[in-house]
Amino acid sequence: MKLSEVLVRPVITEKVNLQMERQGRYTFVVGKQANKLEIKKAVEEFYGVKVAEVNTNVVPAKSKTRFTKAGLLSGRKPSYKKAVVTLAQGETIDLFTN
DSSP states (O other): OOOHHHHHOOOHHHHHHHHHHOOOEEEEEEOOOOOOOHHHHHHHHHHHOEEEEEEEEEEEEEEEEEETEEEEEEEEEEEEEEEEEETTTTTTOOOOTT
């Protein structure tokens, strides 16, 4: 897989920001077909850091319903794969300037 297919986007939430500061763990949305070795290689090449550990999980699809003037609208949010990358001691990624 290409680098752009492996790393889709970083996840920026309050919980992830605390993990970045305290534990050096960064969360990314990754391609469904990407495995841990490809994710590790992609993060090391793209950001120039040393990765210690990669954990992955697949977030399941959800049904969503809205009430509107036109009536009840229902649909689905797609599933996606998420990777939590732990960097080596002393390494950091600056996601906000790039």
